[in-house]
Amino acid sequence: MHPDSKDERNSKTEERRNQILDAATVCLARKGYYETKMDDIVAESGLSKGTLYLYFKSKKEIFVALSECFTETLNARIEANLEGKTTLIERMRAMADGYVQTTSSTATDASGNAVNISRLTAEFWQQAVVDPEIRARFIEAYRFYTKMGEDLIKAAVASGEFREVDIPTLMLVVMAAFDGLTWRWLLTPEEVDWPHAIDLLFEVLLNGVRAIPNSG
Amino acid sequence: MHPDSKDERNSKTEERRNQILDAATVCLARKGYYETKMDDIVAESGLSKGTLYLYFKSKKEIFVALSECFTETLNARIEANLEGKTTLIERMRAMADGYVQTTSSTATDASGNAVNISRLTAEFWQQAVVDPEIRARFIEAYRFYTKMGEDLIKAAVASGEFREVDIPTLMLVVMAAFDGLTWRWLLTPEEVDWPHAIDLLFEVLLNGVRAIPNSG
């Protein structure tokens, strides 16, 4: 009946969903899943309670949507960072940087204040332990990055740059180091100097710490 | 009235506290902090609700006490493992093993079933992000193990076994790898082979993965 009615409706719907997800992001970053009440999201979003339930059928569904959103952002950022990077180290750093950028970005709340959203990662993780649905998403994302990293290492081994090594376990440990740094950073941000830590991680990864290399 | 001596009262008190903490351990391992209700702990402990509040003034206090308990157990286990270990690698493995043993042990519930308590770590961590009091304890424990590890590395550097390296950052990254493996293990236990991962971690840590060591 109206021009572009369908498109317009879609974009409006998308906008409202984002409005809610933005508000939820801020709330979750501030108080975590359990301490965030629907009323908090209502207040932060500027919408009414009924409207929230019009777009998401439960609190949990907002959370799940948020975790999808987060993963998408992470993927996009990593993809962007990989653009033009060719060497192994460059590419691994691109991934690491994408992770850190996403994890350490900020959102803007209703009053225009910047809110550090690093805590979101912790919330997703925690819920992944609890909730099978979120866990499944998490695992999927993990597999994706694991594959990406393993391919890089495989290429390095094939090219003779790296020696023979148990690639899956190596990748597991490297990713664990990143995850662990993320958690540590949530607890004591002042003690985690990301760029420095990543530099050292790669440097030690390549060369080890032994004084006399295993040449003799 | 001599049976009511102070010692007896203390030991009785201690016993009751442990009874409650054991019950809470089982509940938390099963359902996590938020999904564990005081009634669950009451049922698991076999005590009455009033009695719980006689020994702990809130749900949170039980949790805090539990995290202390956990840290103590961890410390004791690591200490025991270090007994007689002298070389750097032996001592680092002793620490790592103590961590894994504690994190992956089981508790026995009221019906005599073994309950895997690995989830407790996640709960403590999560609450550490949320709650300053728990965070403080966490940080303290971290400092302790950081110090222990750094001293080991320092000695290795001093003895010429290790080359010069940024010790705090190295220790940060190593601990992060452990923490990350713990989280990963909570999500996909079948993908984390602890002994294998620790072996590779130490091996790569020492030697790096570069094919031609930086000797020429």
Add this chain to the structure above:
Amino acid sequence: MHPDSKDERNSKTEERRNQILDAATVCLARKGYYETKMDDIVAESGLSKGTLYLYFKSKKEIFVALSECFTETLNARIEANLEGKTTLIERMRAMADGYVQTTSSTATDASGNAVNISRLTAEFWQQAVVDPEIRARFIEAYRFYTKMGEDLIKAAVASGEFREVDIPTLMLVVMAAFDGLTWRWLLTPEEVDWPHAIDLLFEVLLNGVRAIPNSG
């Protein structure tokens, strides 16, 4: 602008109202008044929510209109059945049959499936207990049929076919038997064989069950 004549507008209005009432009939038959949500009627009618409120000012008003509708259908059916019936028993059966036919008919839902509407009777009744407005309509309908039945009995008494009897109370009891059968039928449809029950009702009504009639 002549197509917008008053008649056409009226018929359009009538059509829309019927569309809504048909949808409401199906919903009420399926879920009852309280469990039927306006959204259900919206979905079933294929109209929008705003439009419903354009034709009926509330959920209750739809219900009231439906009960009117139902009564009209019942009346029409009974009137049709009475056509050409002259004897007392024939006419009483005509009424009974009209009642059973209406109560046990089906409606067709949006997907073309037949929906048994017997539950509507229960809903009207229930709401008649609750709501004075619906009760008033109910009582009016009752009076109409009571009058009709009483006139038949009166004629039978006058003609000597029936003995002297308390006509209002007799009619009350006979109608009660029908109403009771309707409720019973809603609960245990398999136990209510309407034609058989009506036959027996009339037979016993006429002759009683006493073995030796009060002739001696």
Add this chain to the structure above:
Amino acid sequence: MHPDSKDERNSKTEERRNQILDAATVCLARKGYYETKMDDIVAESGLSKGTLYLYFKSKKEIFVALSECFTETLNARIEANLEGKTTLIERMRAMADGYVQTTSSTATDASGNAVNISRLTAEFWQQAVVDPEIRARFIEAYRFYTKMGEDLIKAAVASGEFREVDIPTLMLVVMAAFDGLTWRWLLTPEEVDWPHAIDLLFEVLLNGVRAIPNSG
């Protein structure tokens, strides 16, 4: 630990349950199931909301308990009325009277006012149509009384007092008449004179209304 502790607790529990059921009775009689809010029962009972949920796990469960209660009262009353009654008519009247007494009794609300509880029957019935669990109870109660009535009629037929008749259908119709009168009485209490209606029902049941009995 205390004398009679178990008994005391049981009687206390029973008392509280009754307190809640009494309050619910009054509320249901006044407003019906759907319009009765938990807050209404809270206010009427003088207890707190939490306490209600301590004794009943949901609103529906209160309702189910109430319907059990009601059936028990009905049974008890009928049993008491049957005491010493031997003839068929006496026994059927005893049943009918028990039904009417129970259905038309009053409860006393928190302010000491008498509340007519006749509406409860309608509520149970309505919910029996909706809810399988309540329906099952209803059907069971029906079977019980049907059996009792059928046995009476069977005996009357055996003794030659009644002629051969389709006993189940007769009983169905007689019970339907009672149920129908109950509903009618809810709608227009002033038009239902129970004793009179029952007298006529039995009189017509025995003798029929035909002027010249089917003797010649």
Add this chain to the structure above:
DNA sequence: TATGAATGAGAATTCATTCAT
């Protein structure tokens, strides 16, 4: 007329904590 997104006043239920016994 027709639409359907938005609303917000309720509703049922939960659960940590208290307190009389």
Add this chain to the structure above:
DNA sequence: TATGAATGAATTCTCATTCAT
């Protein structure tokens, strides 16, 4: 000390109705 019944504020979710377009 020990108990466990009682509490009520807080929480999630619902849904009849409105109203700008």
